[in-house]
Amino acid sequence: MKSGSNLEKVLAAGHFAVTAECGPPRGADPEVVRRKAAYVKGNIDACNVTDNQTSVVRMSSIAGCMILKEMGIEPLLQMVVRDRNRIALQSDLLGASALGVRNLLCLSGDHQKFGDDPQAKNVFDIDSMQLIHLTRTMRDDGVFPSGQKLDGAPKFFIGCAVNPFADPFEIRVPRLKMKINAGADFVQTQCIYNMEKFKVYLEDAMRQGLHEKVKILAGVTPLKSAGMAKFMKKMVAGMDIPDAVIKRIADEPKEKQAAKGIEMCIELIQELKEMEGIAGVHVMAIEWEEKLNEIIGGAGLLPRPVVE
Amino acid sequence: MITGTPKPIEEILEMLEPYDKIIVAGCYGCVTVCRVGGEKEVQVLASTLRLAREAAGRKITIKEISLERQCDPEYIEQMRGYVQDYQAVLSIACGAGIQFLAEKYTTTPLLPGINTGFLGVTERQGEWAERCQGCGDCVLHLTGGICPVTRCAKSLFHGPCGGSVQGHCEVGKDVPCGWQLIIDRLKALDQMDNYTKLKPYKGWNTSRDGGPRRIVREDMI
Numbered sequence: 037m038k039s040g041s042n043l044e045k046v047l048a049a050g051h052f053a054v055t056a057e058c059g060p061p062r063g064a065d066p067e068v069v070r071r072k073a074a075y076v077k078g079n080i081d082a083c084n085v086t087d088n089q090t091s092v093v094r095m096s097s098i099a100g101c102m103i104l105k106e107m108g109i110e111p112l113l114q115m116v117v118r119d120r121n122r123i124a125l126q127s128d129l130l131g132a133s134a135l136g137v138r139n140l141l142c143l144s145g146d147h148q149k150f151g152d153d154p155q156a157k158n159v160f161d162i163d164s165m166q167l168i169h170l171t172r173t174m175r176d177d178g179v180f181p182s183g184q185k186l187d188g189a190p191k192f193f194i195g196c197a198v199n200p201f202a203d204p205f206e207i208r209v210p211r212l213k214m215k216i217n218a219g220a221d222f223v224q225t226q227c228i229y230n231m232e233k234f235k236v237y238l239e240d241a242m243r244q245g246l247h248e249k250v251k252i253l254a255g256v257t258p259l260k261s262a263g264m265a266k267f268m269k270k271m272v273a274g275m276d277i278p279d280a281v282i283k284r285i286a287d288e289p290k291e292k293q294a295a296k297g298i299e300m301c302i303e304l305i306q307e308l309k310e311m312e313g314i315a316g317v318h319v320m321a322i323e324w325e326e327k328l329n330e331i332i333g334g335a336g337l338l339p340r341p342v343v344e
Numbered sequence: 345m346i347t348g349t350p351k352p353i354e355e356i357l358e359m360l361e362p363y364d365k366i367i368v369a370g371c372y373g374c375v376t377v378c379r380v381g382g383e384k385e386v387q388v389l390a391s392t393l394r395l396a397r398e399a400a401g402r403k404i405t406i407k408e409i410s411l412e413r414q415c416d417p418e419y420i421e422q423m424r425g426y427v428q429d430y431q432a433v434l435s436i437a438c439g440a441g442i443q444f445l446a447e448k449y450t451t452t453p454l455l456p457g458i459n460t461g462f463l464g465v466t467e468r469q470g471e472w473a474e475r476c477q478g479c480g481d482c483v484l485h486l487t488g489g490i491c492p493v494t495r496c497a498k499s500l501f502h503g504p505c506g507g508s509v510q511g512h513c514e515v516g517k518d519v520p521c522g523w524q525l526i527i528d529r530l531k532a533l534d535q536m537d538n539y540t541k542l543k544p545y546k547g548w549n550t551s552r553d554g555g556p557r558r559i560v561r562e563d564m565i
Binding site for chain 1: 497498499500501502503504505506507508509510511514515521524527539540542543545546548
């Protein structure tokens with residue numbers, strides 16, 4: 037075991053893993069996290085806590101992780117390199133590990149232009165690839181990247197994100213390979229709606245044996261409405277929602293679209309579950325955490341395994 | 345070249361509020377080439393200021409000059425004889441030139457007439473684009489001659505990020521994705537091996553982050 041995290045254990049035991057995410061609030065009220073976390077509890081093996089997603093200021097990811105932990109939920113710390121230089125990143129990694137956080141997701145972070153503080157200075161001292169490498173160096177070699185010895189190495193199950201749908205498509209698999217070489221143990225993908233394109237990506241990755249080197253968790257997001265689908269397709273960079281998917285939900289009367297979205301999400305998870313090379317699913321029910329039990333249960337993934 | 349844009353005339357007039365006798369100083373270097381701070385721009389700016397102040401009922405005396413370069417001491421010295429006769433100097437050179445004037449003429453207020461931009465190229469008449477951030481540790485040989493520090497909005501060394509769509513950056517459809525450009529070029533050069541190598545963390549100490557930089561050439565001193 038590299039980290040001893042529950043997620044790592046579940047995957048190592050060969051179970052199909054389930055993760056979800058909790059976006060911390062735009063304020064200091066811990067109850068918001070607790071409310072969301074209550075919907076998550078029991079349905080997942082680890083829960084991502086986002087790090088100022090879309091560059092909007094929120095309660096810190098580490099704080100969110102600790103609230104989850106207090107509730108007996110295993111947290112997965114998301115960390116972007118947009119806001120912190122290597123000094124702060126290393127420091128937060130040590131702090132998070134000391135507090136018992138065992139899962140980490142290394143990300144670049146959306147450009148600050150999208151948030152409420154577009155005038156902020158961005159950092160990008162190192163990139164997400166290098167954050168993976170930095171964490172692995174600290175964990176496995178027991179030294180800082182500077183070469184200085186660590187007084188206790190941080191223990192993380194190291195994750196990365198991939199977007200199989202962004203351009204240019206042909207470097208997406210080589211990029212995954214680079215992240216594996218840098219030290220990634222698992223990967224969570226961007227939301228999959230374009231299954232055809234995803235299969236091309238996955239087959240290419242499998243031809244190179246990448247699924248044996250890294251645990252691939254397929255990302256899914258239930259659509260609440262046809263409006264949400266159209267908005268995401270238009271506004272979210274790198275989000276690929278085929279027209280056929282939008283049509284399927286748009287064909288429903290408005291009041292039935294949410295149920296349809298959940299049904300489609302369950303179908304997708306079931307399909308992914310049967311696919312070779314997929315080790316689990318990452319369910320991003322954005323501001324819709326109350327549906328997680330229905331979705332994950334509906335996909336036949338409950339109860340979650342207990343691995344000692 | 346170093347590029348720049350004129351400051352709004354209202355801002356300049358506000359800066360000039362305490363003064364009635366000034367020098368407007370241009371530069372024949374970069375700012376002449378990008379038409380923001382040369383002899384012609386000095387004339388236009390001086391005329392605009394005179395008219396504006398006349399309209400406001402408070403005339404201003406302006407001496408118009410342009411130096412070969414405001415970033416070289418020998419040219420700055422050319423103003424030595426008359427600077428003290430004026431209340432302020434409004435310079436439309438780049439920030440380096442303006443500061444160098446201020447350093448040499450310590451008792452005269454120096455005012456910036458332009459906003460200094462970036463190290464860039466003339467993409468077409470009237471349009472300039474950034475190409476270099478002067479980070480002090482060039483990697484262009486590894487990236488197909490396209491700078492990841494400058495051309496990627498996140499200065500990634502292992503791009504592109506997930507926000508690259510059809511060749512444009514997530515910050516805007518009018519911004520080309522620097523990493524798409526790099527990949528296209530590496531493919532054309534048959535150098536994609538360079539792409540898949542893990543690059544060392546960049547040392548920003550050779551960039552601005554190491555503090556104000558200095559180049560000393562012993563062979564020239």
